[in-house]
Amino acid sequence: MSITSRTRRAFVAGAVVASSLFSMIAAGEAAAQDRKIKIWFGRQDFIPEDQFKQLEADYPGIKVEFEVIRLEDVTAQLVLAVRSGTAPDIIQMYWRDVSQLAAGGVIKKFGHQIEEMKTRFPETYANLAPLTWTGASDSDGNLYGLNLYASSIYLTYRKDWMEEAGIALPLETTDRVIEAAIKLSQIGSGGERAGISLLGCCSNPNWELPLFMAMGGEMKEGVPMVDSEAGIAWIDFYQTMMREKAASPDTSSWDSGQMRAAYIGERAAIMHEGEHIYVEVQKQVPYESGKWTFERLPTRPGQTEPHVQAGFAFPYIVTVANKDEEAAMLALEYLARPEITKQVSIRYQPSTNNAVHSDPEYIKAKPWAADIAPLAGTVIPMPHHPTRSIQVHDVVKQLRDTMIAQPNADARALAAEYQQKLNEAAGF
The missing domain is CATH 3.40.190.10 (Periplasmic binding protein-like II)
Structure with a gap:
């Protein structure tokens, strides 16, 4: 075999290896870039002020898309979206409809990922009141997400x-x-x-x-x-x-x-x-x-x-359309952080994050907070x-x-x- 032939074969083999490595790297980058999470909020006021910029900075591979689908409309819209293959990963809804959507097979049991959140983010988890879990569960006690706001x-x-x-x-x-x-x-x-x-x-x-x-x-x-x-x-x-x-x-x-x-x-x-x-x-x-x-x-x-x-809960619920459970869990943890729940609570609904209630900025913005706390502490979800x-x-x-x-x-x-x-x- 001539030197020229050996050189040509070596070049071809090297090119194949390089091409394979490039494809692997590109696939990895594409996978990271494809960690998209889509969220439907029930009201504009629930959307974080930074529109998920901090979450995307913390986890560069995750990109969040969001829009407002009114609480009154989201149940019917989700059923249609699941059928058409356009459903979001997470929806915000009235707690009253959780059992009905669970029976319909359009939302996903998420208790295992909430346990993962508890392990990885113990400080966030420790701040959340019991209504966080009861307000995102069905009548059998299965957990589908987080309830961060109730009134x-x-x-x-x-x-x-x-x-x-x-x-x-x-x-x-x-x-x-x-x-x-x-x-x-x-x-x-x-x-x-x-x-x-x-x-x-x-x-x-x-x-x-x-x-x-x-x-x-x-x-x-x-x-x-x-x-x-x-x-x-x-x-x-x-x-x-x-x-x-x-x-x-x-x-x-x-x-x-x-x-x-x-x-x-x-x-x-x-x-x-x-x-x-x-x-x-x-x-x-x-x-x-x-x-x-x-x-x-x-x-x-x-x-x-x-x-x-009695009161009403507005939980974030994971749907059957979600494929990246870790990304959904990270989005929920971000939404549960004190700095995010405080923003929403100041301008809108009170939060189940207990850290918010004693925050000086929150108390200044809502001077009735201390007076209403004893009443709010007795609230149960409307059956x-x-x-x-x-x-x-x-x-x-x-x-x-x-x-x-x-x-x-x-x-x-x-x-x-x-x-x-x-x-x-x-x-x-």
């Missing part, structure tokens, strides 16, 4: 107007709330100020169901037992407010935005609302002024059942039907709309009629 509904009112009218505080029971609302309303005398701001259409029953439970209402497998003493009193509460002109005559067309605007705009004395909306109230009437305050939701007169302060929560809530919405629009209807008859509809919706 309840509180009885919120203008303390200064109450005092001017000689109304003793706290109110505590529904009969006294009704009396205060009637006394403070100017609707009947031709004025614009309502005694209470209610919603009458369009929105989920996130305001009405917590009051039902506070009044001693029973939830059977996530279905409200409205055909009961507590349920009838609950229906009558809303009807009385409308009948006695304590609420705006336009209430039947009000959604949550209009209901809030009336109170924030000082056109209503009372509202049932979550702590996250206090951020907007604060801009109009500072809490430090002492003009407004809050208390737990009222019980009904003579109630023997225990008071329950939901494991597979038909959406259908059940649709019936509750219909009942809510009816008791606002028909204040003179017989409350007992409405309770019986809608209990049958609720039972049918739940498959009882």
